[in-house]
Amino acid sequence: MASIGPGQNVLKLLLLGIVFHVVFIASVFDCYFTSPVVHGMNHHGSQSRGEAKRLVLIVADGLRADLLFTPNGFAFGESSPTVVAPHLRSIAEKRGAFGVSHTRVPTESRPGHVAIIGGMYEDVSAVTKGWKTNPVDFDSVFNQSSHTFSFGSPDILPMFSKGASLDKVLTWCYDEEAEDFTKDATTLDTWVLDQLRILFQNASTDATLNSQLRGDKVIFFLHLAWEYMQNIQVVENLVSQFYEDQETSYVFTADHGMSKIGNHGDGDPDSTRTPLIAWGKGIRGPLSDSTPTSHDEYSKPWNLGHLLRRDVSQADLAPLMATLIGIDWPSNSVGVLPDIDPTRAGYLAPLEGEEALARYSLVNVQVLLEHYLVKHEMKAAHAIFYKPFGLLEDEELGVPARIRKVAAIERLIEEGKWYDARRYSMELSETCLQGLRYLETYDRLLIRAIVVVAYLGWAAYASISLLPPAASLSASRSGVVNVVTIATLLGFWAAFWIQNSPWTFYVYVAFPCYFWRESCSRGVPALCKCVSECSPTYRNLCVQLILVISALQSMVVAYTHRSIWSAGYVVIGVLWPLFTWPSSLLSQNWKLVGLWCGSCIVTGVFPLLAVDKEESLPSILAGGGVMLLIGAIHLYSSGQNVVDKSVKISRAIQMGLVAAMMLVTSGSVCSLQARAGLPRLNQIAAWLILASSSVYPFISKVRHPSQTSKIISFFLSFAACFVILSISVEGLFYSAYTCNLLLWIEIEALVRNSDSSNGNGSAADQQLSISYRFRADDIRIALFFLFYVQVAFFGTGKSFYLEPVYRLVPIFNPFLMAALLIFKIVCPYVILSVAFATLNARLHLPPFSLFLVALTLTDGMTMTFFLNVTDTGSWLEIGQSISFFCITSLLLVWSAGICAAGEYLMGNTLVDRKSTKVN
Numbered sequence: 001m002a003s004i005g006p007g008q009n010v011l012k013l014l015l016l017g018i019v020f021h022v023v024f025i026a027s028v029f030d031c032y033f034t035s036p037v038v039h040g041m042n043h044h045g046s047q048s049r050g051e052a053k054r055l056v057l058i059v060a061d062g063l064r065a066d067l068l069f070t071p072n073g074f075a076f077g078e079s080s081p082t083v084v085a086p087h088l089r090s091i092a093e094k095r096g097a098f099g100v101s102h103t104r105v106p107t108e109s110r111p112g113h114v115a116i117i118g119g120m121y122e123d124v125s126a127v128t129k130g131w132k133t134n135p136v137d138f139d140s141v142f143n144q145s146s147h148t149f150s151f152g153s154p155d156i157l158p159m160f161s162k163g164a165s166l167d168k169v170l171t172w173c174y175d176e177e178a179e180d181f182t183k184d185a186t187t188l189d190t191w192v193l194d195q196l197r198i199l200f201q202n203a204s205t206d207a208t209l210n211s212q213l214r215g216d217k218v219i220f221f222l223h224l225a226w227e228y229m230q231n232i233q234v235v236e237n238l239v240s241q242f243y244e245d246q247e248t249s250y251v252f253t254a255d256h257g258m259s260k261i262g263n264h265g266d267g268d269p270d271s272t273r274t275p276l277i278a279w280g281k282g283i284r285g286p287l288s289d290s291t292p293t294s295h296d297e298y299s300k301p302w303n304l305g306h307l308l309r310r311d312v313s314q315a316d317l318a319p320l321m322a323t324l325i326g327i328d329w330p331s332n333s334v335g336v337l338p339d340i341d342p343t344r345a346g347y348l349a350p351l352e353g354e355e356a357l358a359r360y361s362l363v364n365v366q367v368l369l370e371h372y373l374v375k376h377e378m379k380a381a382h383a384i385f386y387k388p389f390g391l392l393e394d395e396e397l398g399v400p401a402r403i404r405k406v407a408a409i410e411r412l413i414e415e416g417k418w419y420d421a422r423r424y425s426m427e428l429s430e431t432c433l434q435g436l437r438y439l440e441t442y443d444r445l446l447i448r449a450i451v452v453v454a455y456l457g458w459a460a461y462a463s464i465s466l467l468p469p470a471a472s473l474s475a476s477r478s479g480v481v482n483v484v485t486i487a488t489l490l491g492f493w494a495a496f497w498i499q500n501s502p503w504t505f506y507v508y509v510a511f512p513c514y515f516w517r518e519s520c521s522r523g524v525p526a527l528c529k530c531v532s533e534c535s536p537t538y539r540n541l542c543v544q545l546i547l548v549i550s551a552l553q554s555m556v557v558a559y560t561h562r563s564i565w566s567a568g569y570v571v572i573g574v575l576w577p578l579f580t581w582p583s584s585l586l587s588q589n590w591k592l593v594g595l596w597c598g599s600c601i602v603t604g605v606f607p608l609l610a611v612d613k614e615e616s617l618p619s620i621l622a623g624g625g626v627m628l629l630i631g632a633i634h635l636y637s638s639g640q641n642v643v644d645k646s647v648k649i650s651r652a653i654q655m656g657l658v659a660a661m662m663l664v665t666s667g668s669v670c671s672l673q674a675r676a677g678l679p680r681l682n683q684i685a686a687w688l689i690l691a692s693s694s695v696y697p698f699i700s701k702v703r704h705p706s707q708t709s710k711i712i713s714f715f716l717s718f719a720a721c722f723v724i725l726s727i728s729v730e731g732l733f734y735s736a737y738t739c740n741l742l743l744w745i746e747i748e749a750l751v752r753n754s755d756s757s758n759g760n761g762s763a764a765d766q767q768l769s770i771s772y773r774f775r776a777d778d779i780r781i782a783l784f785f786l787f788y789v790q791v792a793f794f795g796t797g798k799s800f801y802l803e804p805v806y807r808l809v810p811i812f813n814p815f816l817m818a819a820l821l822i823f824k825i826v827c828p829y830v831i832l833s834v835a836f837a838t839l840n841a842r843l844h845l846p847p848f849s850l851f852l853v854a855l856t857l858t859d860g861m862t863m864t865f866f867l868n869v870t871d872t873g874s875w876l877e878i879g880q881s882i883s884f885f886c887i888t889s890l891l892l893v894w895s896a897g898i899c900a901a902g903e904y905l906m907g908n909t910l911v912d913r914k915s916t917k918v919n
Helices: 010-025 027-032 065-069 086-094 109-118 124-129 186-203 207-213 231-243 314-325 353-382 401-414 418-440 444-466 475-498 503-533 536-558 563-580 583-588 590-608 617-637 645-673 680-699 707-717 730-757 777-794 814-842 849-855 859-868 875-889 891-909
Strands: 054-061 096-102 147-152 169-173 218-225 248-254 273-280
Touching (some): 010 849, 010 875, 027 503, 086 096, 109 314, 147 186, 169 186, 186 231, 218 231, 231 248, 273 314, 401 418, 563 590, 590 730, 617 707, 617 730, 645 707, 707 814, 814 849, 814 891, 849 891, 859 875
Parallel strands (some): 054 218, 147 218
Antiparallel strands (some): 248 273
16 A cells, blocks of 8 residues: 655645635636627617607516516415506506516626626626626616616616716615615615605706706616516606606516525526516507417416517617617627517517618617627737638628628618518627627637646646655656646747737646646656556556546536435445445444434435425424434433533533524514514524524533534534524434434444454554555545535535525625525534544544545546536526536535644544644
8 A cells, every 4th residue: 555655745735726726716717708898899879869768777676577477476365466566567468568588697686787788798707896886897878878867776776877977877876774675675665766756856946957857868777676566657657747748668677587485696497587568659569479479388377378478688678778769789788689580579669660670770780790890800919820700701802791791781771671681680690699609719629628638637646645656757758748848838828928818828727737747757657656566456446446437427417416415325325335344244233334324314315305495484493403402312322421511511501502593593584474574682692692602612611522522512503503594404404414424434433443353454554654555445435525525515405595694684785695605504514524534533544634535536526517517508507507617616625624624623632643644
């Protein structure tokens, strides 16, 4: 068996691995989600007066399309109205147009509003750039209006006013403290309506304001709560009374939808389908349904099947609004006017009829083509061996295809062939979008290759720590390796400099160059030595390699098929002991094996439960009760061995805090479900109990008599968290997961002792050693560890429910809310960390030894997820592919933190391994 050579610095390996994986998380955005924002485009738009003088844009926060249109969509009891928004439904049926606006991930307020108002889809990482006050670095319909008057949330309005033209976008925001999600939102909408009413009243005494309001190309933007859609009738009445004309267009939509349990942000279909209703000047009214029907199973329950459903993509709303009031289109817009397709009815009813629709279609082409030209020229100026997009750049008689095609559309319009002009414009618009897509993904193949080579290089580099030390390559061969490495690195850097590539590209290519240099210099001799020895252990590694790859890929599939986690518990809890253990070992330890099997089966039930959970107070309290029971059972079973009464007192204090949290949570849940808000006393008590319980084991001076006793102490310290922040069965899972980890320690110790007694381990393995000696069985333990790392996250779903957070933070505070959710996710990892540290000690291994084995395995999953990332297809697929890659990329960081935290937290209880170390 090989030991880690003295030249291998474990701390260096860990730090380098963490830096590498954190840096390469950014590669997914450089590869798949580069920012679409560029500058330098000329504006295009209608040079004449628009179809209407002004536009009222109303955006409901988080409204699903089906909840608005379906009769009895809101089941609030017998008092619920059959039609939740009679005024809007009347508009859709009698004087407006309706449909579904399809959003993209992330289904959050910021990207949703950017798509509606800017006509573009931000890259996914843009959400991290700022929540509400970041400067506007893209164009929008607000920037092109004469004046925009906006009212509503402080989370939305500032991002369109900061950076806009001076005094063009005026905002009225209510206070952040007013956004209490546990109370009735009527007051927020009332505030918005009052401010709009006051604005109109002030215009009667302010000549400048009156002139601004009565000018052309004016936009009113109102961000409202979806619960009170009857307020839209009030808005329409206020506008009509002030202007006393019929020159106003109205657009009602939502920034994103909401899943059935009230969450959003992901690609859930209910989060990506929002309602769209348009009416007023310039809008084509209701039309009979077409053949084939425009409705599907989703919209059949709406009872609107006799009317045409007109769907759009969310970014299409920006060109629609710009056309209605006759302003230039946002220069960054990639939206397509719904009326560009001559084969289906859209939203516009222009005074000039078909000719106007043809000219608007030409504007759509000009905007998209201008966008394409800027990106094309930027890429052509820097890319080496640049290959242009053929459908737009193919030249005939020295004239690019794009110029010929635009000229053809203009000629069709002059000849009065408006149908053909629209059809040709639609085809050219689709070609422009393909060209933009081509340019945005131009460097994708190169980045993919660099990332794959880097991950393989890291696996090879990390594997050196498990191979026996061997002589380095000869000086001549080592020199060749160095020369090739430097030449490769400098060659890539030169190419990146010529192509004006992002600075991250320089960093990406440096990692694989270093990894492969080290692997070739030190890994090749070590590998040759292993092969020459032909040890049975290494021959068996070939078979184990196949099993390892199968296990890792099974975990990959388990990210989308959660039942595989349950199957994994059956494998490790039932099949592994029954089919691989000696019969004598089973018969002599049948009680422990029975507990292990039962624990795995119980814990394996949770991944089978539905991810979408409704709030259940009985389940929450049941979880708290089981956690108290575990503490009581351990205290009773170890009572005879506990000499220091301080341990009993400490355990009683912790269990008392859990019981108190159960009482506070019961009162808070009942109050919130009644929409009565969060009682202040409950909020203060919950924070005090949570803080006290969480920090108690870290500040307690109690000396625990055993490792299990200390693990139980940490378990109870986070039990309060799993009471106050649970929506259903999370507390029960936390209890089952902890018990399963405690049994895992005993099972692995039993197996290792059995191997040693049967002569499968040397005398050195049975005693404390100063260096780690690799054993083939350690690969299985490392896989088990990776399994537990992921089950801690996926055991009961993602746990990103906001309802429990309202028991602590009723006022909207995104960062504090996110911190609480992250804290809840981290808690099981604390238990895993102390259990894994204890396992290392029970197996008489140095710190981080088993983690070094896991280190070589993690990127088998990471690389697969990177290649599976997609920015096309359903929004659910896009969102999941990103999150899965990020989760696996952070596995190393999590795992390293788990090992380090476990060693620190267990402290002097790991007495079995005082003298061991890793070189």
